[in-house]
Amino acid sequence: MTKAFERPKALADVQQHYCPGCTHGIIHRLVAEAMDCLDINGKTVGVAPVGCAVFAYNYFNCDMQQAAHGRAPAVATGVKRVHPDNIVFTYQGDGDLAAIGTAEMIHAAARGENITIIFVNNAIYGMTGGQMAPTTLAGQVTQTTPYGRNTQTQGYPISVCEILATIEGVAYLERVSVDNVKNIRGAKKAIEKAFRYQKEDKGFTLIEILSTCPTNWGLTPLESLDWLRDNMMPHYPLGIFKDKGEDKA
């Protein structure tokens, strides 16, 4: 009998703490599957953020470091420079990466730091109870934009892939989603490609994954997927924003 479905080796056999229907769980699985595919578990060092994924250090079967809020790319830089042969990734939410950690993100990219950032964009601060994030859409209601995000006073959402695409040191940028089976497959392929590029010393790679937060969006898991498709995708179009590898090929 062949097993049709089993836990990836790179995913630890522990219960995760994510809310029911939250897509963080799917993304963890994809990262682990990509590690399995490339057989890099023993070489990988992950960096966990501050955010809902803070416990990610318990969820992957590889060495892990937990970083201060937003500092994961700097921490990953330290790890990677000491062990250039390791595969080093960070797993970060939008608040972590694109608000408090903007400088660390941009400068890791500018240095062409040979690391991979798994960027989970759910347009909200999940862990602290649903406040406005740098990626919160115009008009979106959150705990701290109770009347909807007013771009006149609360500014505009940040598009990470579009910003990073202007930077020379970046090797690969893709925005993917995990709202349906086809997109999940695409997301896995993108993560795998990023890790492969890192293995090949191509430089900085970042995969932005549109993700849901049913709890703080105040929607059911299924409604959340619809909300992601109807609201996030038009503003954050899926696709490849930079691919140095393919440019060369």
Next chain:
Amino acid sequence: MSEKLLMKGNEAISEAAIQAGCRYFFGYPITPQNEIPAYMSKRMPKVNGLYLQAESEVSAINMVYGAAGAGARVMTSSSSPGISLKQEGISYIAGSELPCVIVNIVRGGPGLGGIQPAQSDYFQSVKGGGHGDYKLVVLVPSSVQEAVDMTIEAFDIADMYRMPVMILGDGLLGQMMEPVVFKSYEPRQILEKTWGTTGTEGKRKPNIINSLYIDPKDLEDKNIERFERYKYIEKNEVQVEVVDCEDVDIVLIAYGTMARVVKSAMKIAREQGYKVGVIRPLTVWPFPTEAICKVARTAKAFLTIEMSMGQMVEDVKLAVNGQKPVYFYGRTGGMVPTPNDIVEEIKKISGGEKL
């Protein structure tokens, strides 16, 4: 390798780190420590090491965190405003039990302050600085040679106790040129860093570098365990120089470059017939409480001299514990007390003006 070299304090500290096996340095420019990154950027590539200029002190210290967690000997340096920015990272490093060396070439503050030497970061270095229950070992050299010896020792102390160690200097020490000798380095202990994130290679369980303990009991246990280590350090790592303190009226207490001025003052005062001695802490945490307490039994008064509005004086008072009066004299903002200023203070205290 034992010939005498003439070196600036900042450069000597950098070379000492390299001699101690440090191969990773993460920095950011700020006066008066710029000679350290400059030296590192020149020397590191020659020894297969890394100099990286970060985008901020915040990033630099987090790179230190990552590198230390990956098992490397690693250092960063800065001056007061930059060290303030590093405090979050220092707290995480302490909480995650990682060894590293941090150099603070102090300048006047608060705020942007000035660029002249000061000792006004004592509280920040010794009493915490960042959030939470933690300590740094803080070494306070007063000569370029001592800066070299202490920098080398700092890496051993950091590894041995798995904690950050700070070299607390000032602009005078950083800029002055003195002859130094680099002895061949002998580590205190050879420690294998089995806890580092080097990749499991499928041969062991994952190593995790972390300071989060969501269960309060776990966090309390962790802090208690760390403070047990601190107690041991307080017993074993205190360094202090006690100069002629038997049978004296006034004991002068100062650290770092200030202690050099104070020793000159002691000489002048003695020539004028005043019975004074000097206590110079070489570590300000752990603080030489016992040595001071002992001298307090026989001395009549203490005078703490600092380039600040009075910070270490609080620890001196705790050590003297009410046995004798403790006076303070300081200049701040980059002003340096002269030997004669200090002799004047000695006269005031002796003349009863202050008693």
